[in-house]
Every structure is written in C-alpha cells, then in structure tokens.
Amino acid sequence: MITVESLTKQYGGFTAVDDVSFTAEPGRVTGFLGPNGAGKSTTMRIIVGLTPPSSGSATVSGRRFAEHPNPGREVGVLLDASAQHAGRTGRGILTVAQRTMGLPASRVDELVELVGLTSKEADRRVRNYSLGMRQRLGIAVALLGDPDVLILDEPANGLDPGGIRWMRDLLRGFADRGGTVLLSSHLLHEIEVIADDIVVIGGGRIVAQGTKSELLQAAGTLVRTRGTELAHALELRGIPVQPAGDGALRVDADPATVGEVALAAGVPLTELRSAESAGLEEMFLELTANDDRDHNQDNKQDHNHERTAA
Amino acid sequence: MTAIAVEKTRTPSPRPAGRTTAPIPMTRVVGVELRKMFDTRSGFWLMASIVITAVLASAAVVLFAPDDAVTYNNFAAAIGVPMTIILPIVAILSVTSEWSQRSGLTTFTLVPNRGRVMAAKGVATVLVAIVSIGVAFGVGAVGNLIGSTVNGTDTVWDMESTQLWAIPLANVLGMLLGFAFGLLLRSSAAAIVAYLVYALVLPPLAELLSATQSWFADVRPWVDFNYAHAVLFDQTPSAEQWANLATSTGLWLVLPLVAGMVLLRRAEVK
Structure with a gap:
C-alpha cells in the first residue's frame, strides 16, 4: 500500500509536483500515466526518499520509506535502469544488493534466472548491456528482497515485445498474490493493458484517477x-x-x-x-495537452518503444 | 520436484503484511562499501596499480639505486609516493561514483540513511589505507632483502619506530582528504581535478609564496596541509608540528567533510 498525500515539490519558482494525492492498493497494479516531464519520476523519487518534498508526505506500507529498517525487503524500487555503475557486472550489482539486504547468496542466481538473463550475461559489465537487459537487471534488483510493494519508473522502456509481455505477466502475478505495484509510463497502451487503477498526471497535477473501467467508461x-x-x-x-x-x-x-x-x-x-483505447488516448492527450511542451514530438515519442530517456 | 523448485523461483511472493525485518547492521554496510571499492573495473585496476607500482618501485631501487641507498627507508619512500597519489583517488571514487555513475539511486534506496552510508565508506577508506600501507611495508621489506643480497651489501633497516605508525597515519589522512573532496564535490571529474591541483599545483605555489612573502611563511605550517602532512613521512613530528597538522587538518579535511555532509543530507539523488 502506497499513500501519497498533498505532495508538492518546487524548484525555485517552478512547481514540478503540485498537490499530488493518490493511493496504490495491495492486490492491484496502479498505473501512473503522464507525458514526459509531468512529474512522475519526481513523485516516485519523493516516495522513496531520494528527493525531499517541499510539502506533503508519502508512506509505503504505513511508514515513511526511510523508516523501514531494511527497505529492500519491503519495497522493490526501480527508478532508472541505466543508473548503475557501468564498470560493475550484473551479478556484481545483484551481489551488492543481496549483501546489503542480508539475503543468502543463492538468491542472486535465482533472480538472474527469474528475469531471463543468462549466467554469461550476468557476468558481463553493465556498460555492455542493452537497455532491455538493464531493465531486466533492475527488475531483478527490485524483486531480490521478496518485497510486498514494487515501485517501477518506466520499466517497459527498452524491452522488446516479448519482454513487455513477460513483465506484464510478472507484475500481474505479483499483484494477484496481494502485492502492491505502482508503475509509471508515458505509454498509454502499456498502462492500459496492465493497470487496474490509473492515475493520470500532467504538469505536476493529477488530472484524472480511478479504476481502469471507470476511466474507460468515461471514454x-x-x-x-x-x-x-x-x-x-x-x-x-x-x-x-x-x-x-x-x-x-x-x-x-x-x-x-x-x-x-x-x-x-x-x-x-x-x-x-x-471506445476503450481510442477513448482513453484521446482523454490522455486532451487532459495533458495544455502541459505538453511540444505536442507533436510527444505524440511521436508515445509510440517509440526504443526511447532511452527516463 | 524440479517443477516445484522452478515454480518457486518463478513466483516472487509478497508475504503477509505486518512482518518485521531486522535493521541493517553497520558491519554489513561497511562490508558492502568495501566490496564496491574493488568490484568495478576502475576500482580493480586502481587497487592493482598500487601493488604493481609497489613492485616496480622496489625493482627500480634494487636495479638503479647506488649501494648505500639500498635501505629500507628508500624502499618505503619509493613505494609510498605513488601510493599517496593513487589511494586518495580510490577514496574519491568510492563517494563520487554514486553520483557520476548514478549508482546512488540504488545505494540510497537500500540504505536511506545517507550519513550511515558515508560513515561506512569512511571506515572502508581507512581500512584500505591501513591494509595498503601494510602491503607497502611488506613489499619494501622483501625488496630490501633482495636488494642487499643482489648488491652484496648489509641489509639496512633504517626506519624509526615512530614512522611505523606515522606513515600509516599520513596515508589514512591523505585518503580521508580525498574522501572529503569527493563528499564535498560529488563529481568524479571535479573531485579528482581538485585533488590533483591540491597535490601537484598548490605545493610549488605555496613554496613560491612563502619564499617571497614572509607573512605567509609564518602561517603556512598552520594552514598548508601538504606541508604539515609531509612531515609525517620523514620525521617524528615535534609538538608544534603536531599542532600544525591539527589546524591544517581541520581546514582541509574536517571542514569539507562537515560541509559535504550537511549538503548531502539535503541533496537530491538523481
């Protein structure tokens, strides 16, 4: 369970996150949808304590993130798959996390297998990883501690269609077993196929939220x-x-x-x-149109799975 | 049987809420930070280069030094000089790579208390400084034995007993200086440049200034960490030199550490 209450983050005169409130419920996948620069990543960084909020609060499983005695065992976090030391091997990165969390060493091999990396790939340095492999590694780090909550920022970025399908099934299974999943995307389709609840953000503000069926009905x-x-x-x-x-x-x-x-x-x-997809897409573009810096460019990017920027 | 085992690894299972996990002990954080100093390609080669330069420097003394210079002190100096340059860079990278390589996103979500992470890095830094000086003493001793045998001279152990701890202390302080620069600047490039300017550019400038300005010649021992610090390598410091070391350490090491820590607590990890 993730609870975000009246979160606001200002940088000088610019308000990146503006009075954002929502909850992500256990047993459900909550999709956090918005165009680039809408405030998704900032909100997620605030939730996990990497960015201090200007006001408001966020709790994960009833506590502020930093108050968890061993956060990796409670909350799996993947904010940016490329944010890893390029000179470390995939296995090295998992080992560092495994040791920090105090898990048995065998857990590393389990996760390498679970996310579909070969043993050989795991021994390569991350510098030589494709974005898709980095995403798989990042998901392995997030799942390593067997957490109850997952917070994933654009996890589908760089995955091939098979990989996207795999991740969708993985997250579905995680939620069906009672886990809480919050995942962000600027790809409407991605959110639509996996999320039970959808929170739409644009220009730092929540512009719509509800269950997927509610939002689809509105379409x-x-x-x-x-x-x-x-x-x-x-x-x-x-x-x-x-x-x-x-x-x-x-x-x-x-x-x-x-x-x-x-x-x-x-x-x-x-x-x-x-109208489903068409309707939601229209709604998404409509709701966020005012906040887009470059409408056309953003539209194009929505359909570009190979984008690397977070 | 196999199917069940596979199924188990394939299903990460959220456990019932309300369970408690034990906090992460400090020893574990230190162990992890120590590991992180070696398990990257750059970290590995920096460490390897310390051993390599130690062996090369010893070999050079054996081959090229005049017979009367084949003494333990000279071996220690030949090994120690490259080490004093490389070790602070190891310390710098242990802090700055969290930002330059952005691994801090994972580090600080697994251990949200940034002070703890930095304290662990500090402890790991001191441990590396002590172990590597042990290696230097060891390689130097072997070189000294080989050198005197090759040259047919008596083996000279001419190190004062105080230096046996003064040199490790100098090494620890040097490494902590790098650590402080890294913590303050949080960028590999900026911190390494700052450190090289400090180590290579400032000394001749300070020398020039104190030769021409008598007021600076008077204050220099108190504010120039390079100057006060160098004493530890070749003599037993006097009481005044200890005081010099204390004030210059405060200025160059404690001040950046405190400022860096205050800034870090408020900083955003991106």
Missing part, C-alpha cells in the same frame, strides 16, 4: 454507420457526439444506449464497441 462508445442519421438521432436525445474520423462517431454513452438509439432510428450499424 464512451465508438460507432460506425453510413450517413448522418444516427448522429442526428443521438443529438436529438441530447447525447454528445463527435466525429472520430473515417466515418466513425465517438459517443458519450455506453454501447447499449447507442444500440437502442440506432434500432429506434432504424439505422444499420457496421461497428459498435466501447
């Missing part, structure tokens, strides 16, 4: 017909309609309502479904 319905009769019929009933391109309409109502209206109006439908 409405996507419907496709020939002609404009359905749009008229819906508007007559006071249901807002927006063209969604390619002859489709996005409707602020659930699919059942739209279907009833179409039947009553005698309009044949070629497609009727919850």
Whole structure:
C-alpha cells in the first residue's frame, strides 16, 4: 500500500509536483500515466526518499520509506535502469544488493534466472548491456528482497515485445498474490493493458484517477454507420457526439444506449464497441495537452518503444 | 520436484503484511562499501596499480639505486609516493561514483540513511589505507632483502619506530582528504581535478609564496596541509608540528567533510 498525500515539490519558482494525492492498493497494479516531464519520476523519487518534498508526505506500507529498517525487503524500487555503475557486472550489482539486504547468496542466481538473463550475461559489465537487459537487471534488483510493494519508473522502456509481455505477466502475478505495484509510463497502451487503477498526471497535477473501467467508461462508445442519421438521432436525445474520423462517431454513452438509439432510428450499424483505447488516448492527450511542451514530438515519442530517456 | 523448485523461483511472493525485518547492521554496510571499492573495473585496476607500482618501485631501487641507498627507508619512500597519489583517488571514487555513475539511486534506496552510508565508506577508506600501507611495508621489506643480497651489501633497516605508525597515519589522512573532496564535490571529474591541483599545483605555489612573502611563511605550517602532512613521512613530528597538522587538518579535511555532509543530507539523488 502506497499513500501519497498533498505532495508538492518546487524548484525555485517552478512547481514540478503540485498537490499530488493518490493511493496504490495491495492486490492491484496502479498505473501512473503522464507525458514526459509531468512529474512522475519526481513523485516516485519523493516516495522513496531520494528527493525531499517541499510539502506533503508519502508512506509505503504505513511508514515513511526511510523508516523501514531494511527497505529492500519491503519495497522493490526501480527508478532508472541505466543508473548503475557501468564498470560493475550484473551479478556484481545483484551481489551488492543481496549483501546489503542480508539475503543468502543463492538468491542472486535465482533472480538472474527469474528475469531471463543468462549466467554469461550476468557476468558481463553493465556498460555492455542493452537497455532491455538493464531493465531486466533492475527488475531483478527490485524483486531480490521478496518485497510486498514494487515501485517501477518506466520499466517497459527498452524491452522488446516479448519482454513487455513477460513483465506484464510478472507484475500481474505479483499483484494477484496481494502485492502492491505502482508503475509509471508515458505509454498509454502499456498502462492500459496492465493497470487496474490509473492515475493520470500532467504538469505536476493529477488530472484524472480511478479504476481502469471507470476511466474507460468515461471514454464512451465508438460507432460506425453510413450517413448522418444516427448522429442526428443521438443529438436529438441530447447525447454528445463527435466525429472520430473515417466515418466513425465517438459517443458519450455506453454501447447499449447507442444500440437502442440506432434500432429506434432504424439505422444499420457496421461497428459498435466501447471506445476503450481510442477513448482513453484521446482523454490522455486532451487532459495533458495544455502541459505538453511540444505536442507533436510527444505524440511521436508515445509510440517509440526504443526511447532511452527516463 | 524440479517443477516445484522452478515454480518457486518463478513466483516472487509478497508475504503477509505486518512482518518485521531486522535493521541493517553497520558491519554489513561497511562490508558492502568495501566490496564496491574493488568490484568495478576502475576500482580493480586502481587497487592493482598500487601493488604493481609497489613492485616496480622496489625493482627500480634494487636495479638503479647506488649501494648505500639500498635501505629500507628508500624502499618505503619509493613505494609510498605513488601510493599517496593513487589511494586518495580510490577514496574519491568510492563517494563520487554514486553520483557520476548514478549508482546512488540504488545505494540510497537500500540504505536511506545517507550519513550511515558515508560513515561506512569512511571506515572502508581507512581500512584500505591501513591494509595498503601494510602491503607497502611488506613489499619494501622483501625488496630490501633482495636488494642487499643482489648488491652484496648489509641489509639496512633504517626506519624509526615512530614512522611505523606515522606513515600509516599520513596515508589514512591523505585518503580521508580525498574522501572529503569527493563528499564535498560529488563529481568524479571535479573531485579528482581538485585533488590533483591540491597535490601537484598548490605545493610549488605555496613554496613560491612563502619564499617571497614572509607573512605567509609564518602561517603556512598552520594552514598548508601538504606541508604539515609531509612531515609525517620523514620525521617524528615535534609538538608544534603536531599542532600544525591539527589546524591544517581541520581546514582541509574536517571542514569539507562537515560541509559535504550537511549538503548531502539535503541533496537530491538523481
């Protein structure tokens, strides 16, 4: 369980995190979604005590992070997979963490295997690791102490599709066994497929939060017909309609309502479904549009899995 | 059987809440920090270079020094000089790599008390200084025995007993100076440059200044750590020289340590 209360962080006149409050519940994956520079990483660094907040507080499992006697045994943290000594081997990094936490040495080999690194790769220096391998190593460090809570900043960065699938299953399993997972991403799709709860941040402020189904419901319905009769019929009933391109309409109502209206109006439908991804993406872009420094560039980056920046 | 074992490692299992874990003992943090000084490529070669230069320096004394210079003191000096340059760099990197290599993100989440981490690094630094001076004395002794045998001279053990602890003390202070620079600057490049300026550029400048300005010649022993510190390597310090060492240590070592620690407590680890 992670509780964040009215967290604010100011750098000079700039407010990086502005009155942020949310909780991440046990047994659930909480997705922390926002464009680059929205304040995700700063919030996560404050939670684990690496950055002092200007005001507000954060607790993990009921205590401030730094008050845990052996934090690695309670909370697995991966903030930046590239933040490791380049001259140390993967196994060396795990050994340092294993010794700090006071775990048996065998735990290192277990985790190397668990995250899918070969023994040979583990003996290579991190300088020679791909970003995907660094992410796997970082997840190994986070899981090493068998924690109850995971805090992961952009863990999918640099993973190939197979790796993303693997991580998704791993985090799902962790949450299903009662663990708390907070993971951030600027990739909407990534959050959408794994998160139970979603917290959307833009410009340092929380702009939306709720369960995934709540947020998806808010996204409405996507419907496709020939002609404009359905749009008229819906508007007559006071249901807002927006063209969604390619002859489709996005409707602020659930699919059942739209279907009833179409039947009553005698309009044949070629497609009727919850707007889901499209809707959430639209919402995400809409909610964060004002905070984007460069809308187009950010949009492009959202689809670029190979990005290395954190 | 195998399937179960594999399944076990494949499922990291969150345990029930409310369990308590024992705090991390200081000895463990020191052990880990000591390990971190050796387990990187740069750390390994810095340590290896100490042993290598010690052997090379001994060999050079055996081969090139005139017979009457093949004495234990000269071996100790030949080995000690490269060591006094390299060891502080080891100390610097043990602190600054947490920032320059950004490994501090992991270090300070596993041990959030930064004072503890730094104290552990300090203890590890002192241990390395003591062990490496032991190595220097040992290699020097072997070199002295070989040298006198090769040259057919009597083996000369001409080190004063006070130097047996004055030299290790000098080494510990030198290494702690590097540690203090690292803690204050938190950047490998900046701290190493600052240290090299201190060790190589300042001495001739101070020499020049004290030769031309009599007021500086008077205060120099009290403020110039290089000057006060060097005494430990070749003589038994007098009471006044001890006092010189105390004031200059306060200025060059204690002050940066305290300032660095105060800044570190408030710093952001990125």
